[in-house]
Amino acid sequence: MAIVEHTDSTGLSGDDGVRRRDFINIAAVSFAGVGAVAVVLPLIDQMNPSADVLALASTEVDLSAIQPGQAIKTTFRSQPLFVRQLTEKEIAEADKVDASTLRDPQTLEERTVDGKKQWLVTMGVCTHLGCVPLGAGEGENKGEYGGYFCPCHGSSYDTAARIRKGPAPKNLEVPKFSFTSDTAILVG
Amino acid sequence: MSFPWAEQYTPKNPVMVWIDDKLPLPRLAYNAVGAGYPVPRNLNYFWNFGVLAGLALMIQIVTGVIMAMHYGANDLVAFSTVEQTMRDVNAGWLMRYAHANGASFFFIVVYLHIFRGLYFGSYKAPREMVWLLGLVIFLLMMATAFMGYVLPWGQMSYWGAKVITGLFGAIPVVGEPIQTWLLGGFAPGNASLNRFFSLHFLLPFVIAGVIILHIWALHIPGSSNPTGVEVKGPQDTVPFHPYYTAKDGFGAGVFLIAFCALLFFAPNFLGHPDNYIEANPLSTPAHIVPEWYFWPFYAILRAFTVDFFFVPAKLLGVLAMFASILLLFFLPWLDTSPVRSGKYRPTFNKFFWILVIDVLILGWLGGAPAEEPFVMMSQVAAAYYFAHFLIILPLISRSEKPLPLPGSITEAVLAKYGKTDGATVAVPAE
Numbered sequence: 001m002a003i004v005e006h007t008d009s010t011g012l013s014g015d016d017g018v019r020r021r022d023f024i025n026i027a028a029v030s031f032a033g034v035g036a037v038a039v040v041l042p043l044i045d046q047m048n049p050s051a052d053v054l055a056l057a058s059t060e061v062d063l064s065a066i067q068p069g070q071a072i073k074t075t076f077r078s079q080p081l082f083v084r085q086l087t088e089k090e091i092a093e094a095d096k097v098d099a100s101t102l103r104d105p106q107t108l109e110e111r112t113v114d115g116k117k118q119w120l121v122t123m124g125v126c127t128h129l130g131c132v133p134l135g136a137g138e139g140e141n142k143g144e145y146g147g148y149f150c151p152c153h154g155s156s157y158d159t160a161a162r163i164r165k166g167p168a169p170k171n172l173e174v175p176k177f178s179f180t181s182d183t184a185i186l187v188g
Numbered sequence: 189m190s191f192p193w194a195e196q197y198t199p200k201n202p203v204m205v206w207i208d209d210k211l212p213l214p215r216l217a218y219n220a221v222g223a224g225y226p227v228p229r230n231l232n233y234f235w236n237f238g239v240l241a242g243l244a245l246m247i248q249i250v251t252g253v254i255m256a257m258h259y260g261a262n263d264l265v266a267f268s269t270v271e272q273t274m275r276d277v278n279a280g281w282l283m284r285y286a287h288a289n290g291a292s293f294f295f296i297v298v299y300l301h302i303f304r305g306l307y308f309g310s311y312k313a314p315r316e317m318v319w320l321l322g323l324v325i326f327l328l329m330m331a332t333a334f335m336g337y338v339l340p341w342g343q344m345s346y347w348g349a350k351v352i353t354g355l356f357g358a359i360p361v362v363g364e365p366i367q368t369w370l371l372g373g374f375a376p377g378n379a380s381l382n383r384f385f386s387l388h389f390l391l392p393f394v395i396a397g398v399i400i401l402h403i404w405a406l407h408i409p410g411s412s413n414p415t416g417v418e419v420k421g422p423q424d425t426v427p428f429h430p431y432y433t434a435k436d437g438f439g440a441g442v443f444l445i446a447f448c449a450l451l452f453f454a455p456n457f458l459g460h461p462d463n464y465i466e467a468n469p470l471s472t473p474a475h476i477v478p479e480w481y482f483w484p485f486y487a488i489l490r491a492f493t494v495d496f497f498f499v500p501a502k503l504l505g506v507l508a509m510f511a512s513i514l515l516l517f518f519l520p521w522l523d524t525s526p527v528r529s530g531k532y533r534p535t536f537n538k539f540f541w542i543l544v545i546d547v548l549i550l551g552w553l554g555g556a557p558a559e560e561p562f563v564m565m566s567q568v569a570a571a572y573y574f575a576h577f578l579i580i581l582p583l584i585s586r587s588e589k590p591l592p593l594p595g596s597i598t599e600a601v602l603a604k605y606g607k608t609d610g611a612t613v614a615v616p617a618e
Contacts, residue, residue, distance in 0.1 A: 077374040130354040169500040
């Protein structure tokens with residue numbers, strides 16, 4: 001703020017050389033600044049998800065039709081969700097790996113619900129750039145680690161949907177979910 | 189503007205005198221693109237591309253505003269309204285094909301314009317601001333083109349939006365909230381489509397505004413020229429009108445012939461068939477590629493496949509891609525050679541052409557699938573791109589011995605046409 005120096009003939013300045021006008025100047029401009037920030041907030045916030053988008057934020061999934069070794073693709077927050085029932089062999093394969101050697105260290109236990117280790121629920125969104133990995137559908141390429149394979153940039157996930165090879169930095173995300181009965185889950 | 193011998197606007201018609209007195213708009217046009225703007229007399233056809241870029245922007249604005257009259261920015265109808273424009277709207281197919289291919293031509297001429305600037309050192313003092321504003325225009329163009337490509341709501345639109353906004357998700361901590369904020373949801377949806385439409389409509393006018401600043405900044409030192417030797421007097425210049433209006437007019441004719449050839453005979457040549465399938469969030473196209481004009485940058489993005497020093501590969505790729513453009517903002521200070529034109533810089537010349545080939549290779553790799561040997565080649569080509577600007581260019585600027593420069597633009601012109609008699613220095617014809 002440029003304050004023009006005047007020779008003070010009004011006698012308004014105190015002993016410290018600060019004039020009342022300086023205070024008014026700073027106070028007025030600060031107030032306008034606070035007002036500007038207050039206006040900018042809603043302008044920015046309007047771009048966040050609206051109430052109707054957030055209202056679709058949880059999904060119920062029926063598991064009764066999924067056989068061991070099968071997976072289904074459904075949607076959660078308008079993004080693909082993979083629900084897979086692992087076979088004994090797939091569980092053993094996932095457990096065999098020392099989790100601490102992985103890029104995103106997590107065990108199968110940490111990625112599933114206690115006592116229901118066979119139910120692997122993950123987002124079908126590659127953690128690299130968001131493509132839908134293959135492997136949930138019948139006959140799709142599961143990649144070298146037998147889980148999911150992203151065709152966009154070649155990320156391979158293992159049977160616990162952990163990243164093993166390729167550019168993706170993280171395991172497929174496990175959304176918050178809970179069992180509402182033995183054969184149904186609520187995601188979100 | 190620009191030179192002291194620039195002709196002043198002197199209206200004779202009383203109406204024009206009256207207007208000039210109240211609002212000197214004709215004077216502005218006269219000084220900007222009329223006889224009042226003296227221009228070096230030796231400009232070659234590479235100097236056409238600024239005007240051609242302006243022409244391409246006009247084509248985009250006209251066809252785009254018309255397309256907006258027939259478009260519904262809603263995820264339920266967007267795809268079908270675009271098809272309707274193609275099939276039912278009178279001349280709708282022409283508008284859409286002109287708009288889609290117009291974007292490609294806009295990038296073609298802008299890339300040639302940048303090429304001209306790089307080779308002839310147009311970014312150097314006193315024209316740094318012209319270069320910086322040009323880069324701002326380029327960034328705005330990229331944002332506009334990306335958002336425009338989402339609007340037809342085809343498979344490539346959807347997945348392109350997902351991948352590009354996913355880039356922001358790579359930023360630690362704040363990345364995911366930013367991505368959700370940009371999209372207005374957890375994945376591209378109606379909210380994303382609407383805001384992209386709104387911004388796609390707005391940004392071209394912002395570009396037009398920055399173009400005015402770009403031209404304004406240019407007219408302060410005046411145009412550069414192929415010798416890189418500054419104008420020394422009136423004998424070195426000719427008035428913009430009629431000399432360069434004619435030359436640019438010819439260039440515009442050639443441009444339009446090439447544009448029409450693609451528009452009428454191969455309108456889908458540069459497009460992707462997948463974009464004629466409506467967006468489906470549950471199925472990723474086998475091969476997601478952006479439009480060709482983003483390929484070099486896409487190749488740099490994908491070149492990073494391993495983590496370095498705890499920085500994830502994904503973030504490195506994103507940083508490198510943005511850095512590859514932001515780097516150009518520092519170019520006027522990375523190239524310290526006082527000689528502007530690449531014609532008189534033998535070492536620079538060689539490395540310049542290697543850079544051009546490197547960028548073309550990057551472009552080719554950006555369109556190729558993400559597998560070997562393309563990934564490894566992208567890594568080498570991306571590394572060379574950065575090495576050129578950060579290592580090679582500063583080094584050769586210091587060590588290179590340039591060729592002798594001509595004494596003046598006029599001397600260079602006369603030498604070219606075999607008239608070395610300096611005594612009869614020509615005054616430009618009226």
